[in-house]
Amino acid sequence: MHRAAQGAAQGAAQGAAQGAAQGAAQGAAQGVAQGVVQGVAQGAVLRRWLAALLLAISFAPLQAQPAKLSQTGLFTPVASGAPERLAPGLIAFTPQYALWSDGAAKRRWLKLPPGTAIDARDADAWRFPRGTRLWKEFSHGGRAIETRYVEHGRDGRWRFATYVWNADGTDADLVPARGEPAWPVAQAPGGRYALPSVADCQACHESNAVPVLGVSALQLSPARDASIAGTDLARLVAERRLRGLDPVLLAAPPRIAAASEDERAALGYLHANCGHCHNRGGQQVPLPLTLAQRVRDAVASRAEVLASTLEAPSRFRAPMAADRAAPAQARSDTSEPIVARGDPARSLLVRRMASRDPRLQMPPLGTALTDPEGLALMHRWIAQLDHPRP
Numbered sequence: 001m002h003r004a005a006q007g008a009a010q011g012a013a014q015g016a017a018q019g020a021a022q023g024a025a026q027g028a029a030q031g032v033a034q035g036v037v038q039g040v041a042q043g044a045v046l047r048r049w050l051a052a053l054l055l056a057i058s059f060a061p062l063q064a065q066p067a068k069l070s071q072t073g074l075f076t077p078v079a080s081g082a083p084e085r086l087a088p089g090l091i092a093f094t095p096q097y098a099l100w101s102d103g104a105a106k107r108r109w110l111k112l113p114p115g116t117a118i119d120a121r122d123a124d125a126w127r128f129p130r131g132t133r134l135w136k137e138f139s140h141g142g143r144a145i146e147t148r149y150v151e152h153g154r155d156g157r158w159r160f161a162t163y164v165w166n167a168d169g170t171d172a173d174l175v176p177a178r179g180e181p182a183w184p185v186a187q188a189p190g191g192r193y194a195l196p197s198v199a200d201c202q203a204c205h206e207s208n209a210v211p212v213l214g215v216s217a218l219q220l221s222p223a224r225d226a227s228i229a230g231t232d233l234a235r236l237v238a239e240r241r242l243r244g245l246d247p248v249l250l251a252a253p254p255r256i257a258a259a260s261e262d263e264r265a266a267l268g269y270l271h272a273n274c275g276h277c278h279n280r281g282g283q284q285v286p287l288p289l290t291l292a293q294r295v296r297d298a299v300a301s302r303a304e305v306l307a308s309t310l311e312a313p314s315r316f317r318a319p320m321a322a323d324r325a326a327p328a329q330a331r332s333d334t335s336e337p338i339v340a341r342g343d344p345a346r347s348l349l350v351r352r353m354a355s356r357d358p359r360l361q362m363p364p365l366g367t368a369l370t371d372p373e374g375l376a377l378m379h380r381w382i383a384q385l386d387h388p389r390p
């Protein structure tokens with residue numbers, strides 16, 4: 001079964017906060033189903049998803065998200081234009097490999113309940129204490145537009161919500177679970193801004209072993225660019241916010257194994273932007289494509305990514321390949337390898353990243369503009385790879 005839909009179905013089952021199930025239903029029908037599920041055993045997907053949804057509606061406890069962002073505990077509201085008053089005890093963080101979000105600037109925070117710590121015994125799947133809260137703020141042109149919120153509930157469930165900032169910047173309001181695909185925002189590219197649905201959050205965040213994507217041994221490794229702000233592994237351990245981390249990972253901070261700095265940056269980019277769906281768990285996407293890294297066995301991780309990309313045939317027959325009415329650039333040429341050594345132009349991975357046709361684009365969610373730096377990086381990396389022997 002298609003995992004994005006399954007994620008959405010599970011999400012609908014779990015999310016289940018009042019109205020969230022309904023929102024997830026719509027979101028799945030719109031965003032996920034339309035962009036991602038296309039052409040993949042839709043009947044089965046829908047049946048399973050409907051069953052999960054019915055379960056969700058009948059058994060889910062009702063728990064609404066706070067209506068205002070300030071009520072999630074991020075800050076105390078102040079008059080328009082006054083300096084912000086962030087709550088005490090927030091831990092600011094920045095993942096070393098960030099998700100491209102159409103050029104938005106971001107700030108991120110984490111808050112752990114007093115006296116608790118993240119359990120890092122499984123270096124690649126940290127366990128967050130119940131009551132953990134995380135926020136990510138998106139701004140354009142210096143104006144905060146959206147703040148996303150993830151909470152690990154006391155009941156052990158993960159909840160997702162997003163808030164849209166009011167015009168005077170004093171607080172932000174809960175966005176309906178179905179999202180807002182074209183919210184008017186003068187500062188955003190094109191004057192429109194897409195607020196994701198809860199099903200969209202779940203498609204990306206619940207396809208991985210852990211729903212938290214940017215707080216991990218790799219993302220907070222001290223072996224990163226010194227200009228990156230916020231906490232890191234060493235600091236979290238010193239502040240007793242991280243327990244059980246293998247001391248080896250402090251002595252030799254985790255890094256992606258790579259043949260060059262360009263390759264490391266490229267693999268890091270793919271990990272952050274693609275690995276939450278394309279990972280070894282493989283449940284999200286029924287493809288042998290692995291773009292995620294593990295710190296435990298960095299060398300094996302690199303080998304998996306290379307094996308599933310370099311000269312690897314496309315396994316997915318995109319529905320539009322058979323659709324002769326589709327414009328040429330929307331058709332997927334399945335004779336192309338995922339990555340053609342030395343030849344970015346013949347690499348399907350680049351083609352998918354360079355497209356914003358909803359039937360082709362990668363990632364399928366969360367972006368309407370291609371990432372010029374990410375594409376330039378892929379070009380540099382792929383151009384460096386030796387050509388195959390004739």
Ligand code: HEC
Binds near residue numbers: 136202204365
């Ligand atoms: C296209 C995939 C995608 C979608 C859709 C998405 N996220 Fe994320 N999110 C990520 C990735 C990847 C990160 C970590 C990298 C980064 O922050 O740059 C992240 C980070 C976050 C963080 C910081 C904590 C963490 O996991 O690192 C929060 C909070 C968050 N997202 C909330 C949400 C919510 C709420 C939604 C839906 C309203 C959502 N996200 C939709 C991919 C996604």
Ligand code: HEC
Binds near residue numbers: 353
């Ligand atoms: C939200 C989940 C999700 C994210 C994030 C995502 N993908 Fe995908 N990807 C899919 C799904 C689902 C398919 C199969 C359907 C299709 O081909 O469109 C797919 C297919 C592909 C294919 C075609 C594989 C083949 O065998 O033909 C490539 C290449 C690809 N993705 C690359 C990427 C890259 C590169 C990124 C990051 C820049 C990325 N994906 C991010 C879900 C995702």
